[in-house]
Amino acid sequence: MDALKKEALYTTEDIYALPDGERAELIDGQIYYMAPPSTQHQRILNYINTEINMYIRRNKGECEVFPAPFAVFLGKDDKNYVEPDISVICAKNKITDKGCYGAPDWIIEIVSPSSKQMDYFMKLFKYRSAGVREYWIVDPAIEQVVVYEFEQERMEQHSFGEEIAVGIYKDFSIRIQ
DSSP states (O other), X not given: OOOOOOOOOOOHXXXXXXXXXXXXXEETTEEEEOOOOOHHHHHHHHHHHHHHHHHHHHTTOSOEEEESSXXXXXXXXXXXXXXXXXXXXXXXGGEETTEEESOOSEEEEEOOTTTHHIIIIIHXXXXXXXXXXXXXXXETTTTEEEEEETTTTEEEEEETTSEEEOTXXXXXXXXXX
Protein backbone atom coordinates (compact mmCIF):
# COMPACT_ATOMS: atom_id res chain seq x y z
CA MET A 1 0.00 0.00 0.00
CA ASP A 2 1.43 3.37 -1.02
CA ALA A 3 1.38 6.16 1.49
CA LEU A 4 -0.33 9.30 0.26
CA LYS A 5 2.14 12.03 -0.52
CA LYS A 6 1.43 15.06 1.65
CA GLU A 7 1.44 18.33 -0.27
CA ALA A 8 3.55 21.06 1.29
CA LEU A 9 1.63 23.94 2.83
CA TYR A 10 3.28 27.34 2.79
CA THR A 11 2.75 30.38 4.98
CA THR A 12 3.24 34.12 4.70
CA GLU A 13 6.68 33.53 6.19
CA ASP A 14 7.61 31.73 2.95
CA ILE A 15 6.32 34.68 0.90
CA TYR A 16 8.51 37.09 2.86
CA ALA A 17 11.49 34.75 2.37
CA LEU A 18 11.29 34.96 -1.45
CA PRO A 19 14.31 36.52 -3.17
CA ASP A 20 14.11 40.28 -3.80
CA GLY A 21 12.07 41.09 -6.88
CA GLU A 22 10.20 37.76 -6.92
CA ARG A 23 6.45 38.14 -6.38
CA ALA A 24 3.96 35.48 -5.45
CA GLU A 25 0.59 35.08 -3.82
CA LEU A 26 -0.48 32.49 -1.27
CA ILE A 27 -3.92 30.91 -1.46
CA ASP A 28 -4.88 28.17 0.98
CA GLY A 29 -1.22 27.46 1.67
CA GLN A 30 -0.20 27.12 -2.00
CA ILE A 31 2.24 29.55 -3.63
CA TYR A 32 1.39 31.05 -7.02
CA TYR A 33 4.22 32.96 -8.66
CA MET A 34 3.39 36.17 -10.52
CA ALA A 35 4.78 37.22 -13.89
CA PRO A 36 5.82 40.86 -14.36
CA PRO A 37 2.92 42.98 -15.68
CA SER A 38 2.80 44.22 -19.27
CA THR A 39 2.88 47.89 -20.26
CA GLN A 40 -0.84 47.74 -21.18
CA HIS A 41 -1.61 46.25 -17.75
CA GLN A 42 0.27 49.08 -16.02
CA ARG A 43 -1.44 51.78 -18.12
CA ILE A 44 -4.87 50.44 -17.18
CA LEU A 45 -3.87 50.11 -13.52
CA ASN A 46 -2.52 53.66 -13.43
CA TYR A 47 -5.65 55.08 -15.10
CA ILE A 48 -8.12 53.33 -12.77
CA ASN A 49 -6.05 54.05 -9.67
CA THR A 50 -5.86 57.75 -10.59
CA GLU A 51 -9.63 57.96 -11.25
CA ILE A 52 -10.42 56.42 -7.87
CA ASN A 53 -7.91 58.63 -6.04
CA MET A 54 -9.28 61.78 -7.68
CA TYR A 55 -12.86 60.82 -6.80
CA ILE A 56 -11.94 60.20 -3.15
CA ARG A 57 -9.95 63.44 -2.94
CA ARG A 58 -12.76 65.54 -4.54
CA ASN A 59 -15.31 64.07 -2.14
CA LYS A 60 -13.07 64.09 0.93
CA GLY A 61 -13.68 60.37 1.24
CA GLU A 62 -12.49 58.12 4.02
CA CYS A 63 -11.38 55.22 1.83
CA GLU A 64 -7.80 54.70 0.64
CA VAL A 65 -6.57 53.21 -2.63
CA PHE A 66 -3.52 50.98 -2.84
CA PRO A 67 -2.10 49.72 -6.16
CA ALA A 68 0.00 46.54 -6.34
CA PRO A 69 2.29 45.53 -4.87
CA PHE A 70 0.25 45.87 -1.67
CA ALA A 71 -0.24 42.98 0.76
CA VAL A 72 -3.74 41.80 1.59
CA PHE A 73 -4.07 39.12 4.28
CA LEU A 74 -7.52 37.69 3.60
CA GLY A 75 -7.97 35.34 6.53
CA LYS A 76 -7.12 35.17 10.18
CA ASP A 77 -4.50 32.54 9.35
CA ASP A 78 -1.12 32.78 7.65
CA LYS A 79 -2.14 30.75 4.58
CA ASN A 80 -3.72 33.49 2.42
CA TYR A 81 -1.79 36.47 1.07
CA VAL A 82 -2.69 38.26 -2.17
CA GLU A 83 -1.56 41.38 -3.99
CA PRO A 84 -4.61 42.68 -5.89
CA ASP A 85 -3.88 45.14 -8.68
CA ILE A 86 -5.99 47.74 -6.85
CA SER A 87 -7.41 47.57 -3.32
CA VAL A 88 -9.85 50.14 -1.93
CA ILE A 89 -10.09 50.00 1.85
CA CYS A 90 -12.56 52.06 3.84
CA ALA A 91 -11.95 50.70 7.35
CA LYS A 92 -8.76 52.37 8.60
CA ASN A 93 -8.35 49.74 11.35
CA LYS A 94 -7.57 47.12 8.67
CA ILE A 95 -4.52 49.02 7.41
CA THR A 96 -1.07 48.52 8.97
CA ASP A 97 2.49 49.08 7.83
CA LYS A 98 2.48 45.55 6.40
CA GLY A 99 -0.75 45.90 4.38
CA CYS A 100 -4.43 45.16 4.84
CA TYR A 101 -5.67 42.62 7.38
CA GLY A 102 -9.12 41.52 6.28
CA ALA A 103 -11.15 42.08 3.15
CA PRO A 104 -10.82 45.35 1.21
CA ASP A 105 -14.15 46.91 0.24
CA TRP A 106 -13.33 46.89 -3.49
CA ILE A 107 -10.74 44.87 -5.40
CA ILE A 108 -9.81 45.26 -9.04
CA GLU A 109 -7.75 42.65 -10.87
CA ILE A 110 -6.41 43.27 -14.38
CA VAL A 111 -6.17 39.98 -16.21
CA SER A 112 -2.96 38.88 -17.86
CA PRO A 113 -2.56 35.60 -19.76
CA SER A 114 -0.82 34.01 -16.77
CA SER A 115 -3.43 35.18 -14.21
CA LYS A 116 -6.66 34.41 -16.08
CA GLN A 117 -7.60 31.24 -14.16
CA MET A 118 -6.72 32.82 -10.81
CA ASP A 119 -8.66 36.05 -11.42
CA TYR A 120 -11.82 34.50 -12.86
CA PHE A 121 -12.12 31.50 -10.56
CA MET A 122 -9.90 31.09 -7.52
CA LYS A 123 -9.77 34.76 -6.49
CA LEU A 124 -13.47 35.25 -7.23
CA PHE A 125 -14.30 32.58 -4.65
CA LYS A 126 -11.68 33.77 -2.12
CA TYR A 127 -12.71 37.43 -2.34
CA ARG A 128 -16.40 36.65 -2.02
CA SER A 129 -15.93 34.34 0.98
CA ALA A 130 -13.52 36.82 2.66
CA GLY A 131 -16.14 39.59 2.61
CA VAL A 132 -15.00 41.82 -0.28
CA ARG A 133 -18.00 43.99 -1.22
CA GLU A 134 -17.14 44.60 -4.88
CA TYR A 135 -14.78 42.84 -7.30
CA TRP A 136 -13.90 43.95 -10.83
CA ILE A 137 -12.12 41.73 -13.33
CA VAL A 138 -10.68 43.92 -16.10
CA ASP A 139 -9.75 41.82 -19.14
CA PRO A 140 -7.75 43.80 -21.74
CA ALA A 141 -7.61 40.85 -24.19
CA ILE A 142 -11.38 40.96 -24.74
CA GLU A 143 -11.87 44.59 -23.62
CA GLN A 144 -14.37 43.60 -20.97
CA VAL A 145 -14.98 44.33 -17.29
CA VAL A 146 -16.91 41.88 -15.13
CA VAL A 147 -18.34 43.54 -12.01
CA TYR A 148 -19.40 41.53 -8.97
CA GLU A 149 -21.36 43.27 -6.23
CA PHE A 150 -21.43 40.47 -3.70
CA GLU A 151 -23.79 42.12 -1.17
CA GLN A 152 -26.43 42.56 -3.88
CA GLU A 153 -25.59 39.19 -5.44
CA ARG A 154 -25.23 40.99 -8.77
CA MET A 155 -22.87 40.37 -11.68
CA GLU A 156 -22.65 42.59 -14.76
CA GLN A 157 -20.45 42.61 -17.84
CA HIS A 158 -19.33 45.81 -19.53
CA SER A 159 -17.29 46.62 -22.61
CA PHE A 160 -14.38 49.04 -22.55
CA GLY A 161 -15.70 52.52 -23.36
CA GLU A 162 -18.90 52.11 -21.32
CA GLU A 163 -19.53 54.02 -18.10
CA ILE A 164 -19.30 51.48 -15.28
CA ALA A 165 -21.04 52.39 -12.04
CA VAL A 166 -19.06 51.77 -8.88
CA GLY A 167 -21.20 49.88 -6.38
CA ILE A 168 -19.55 51.12 -3.19
CA TYR A 169 -20.11 54.74 -4.31
CA LYS A 170 -23.53 55.85 -5.55
CA ASP A 171 -22.33 58.79 -7.69
CA PHE A 172 -19.14 57.46 -9.28
CA SER A 173 -18.47 55.65 -12.54
CA ILE A 174 -15.38 54.83 -14.56
CA ARG A 175 -14.94 54.52 -18.32
CA ILE A 176 -12.02 52.26 -19.25
CA GLN A 177 -10.68 52.91 -22.74
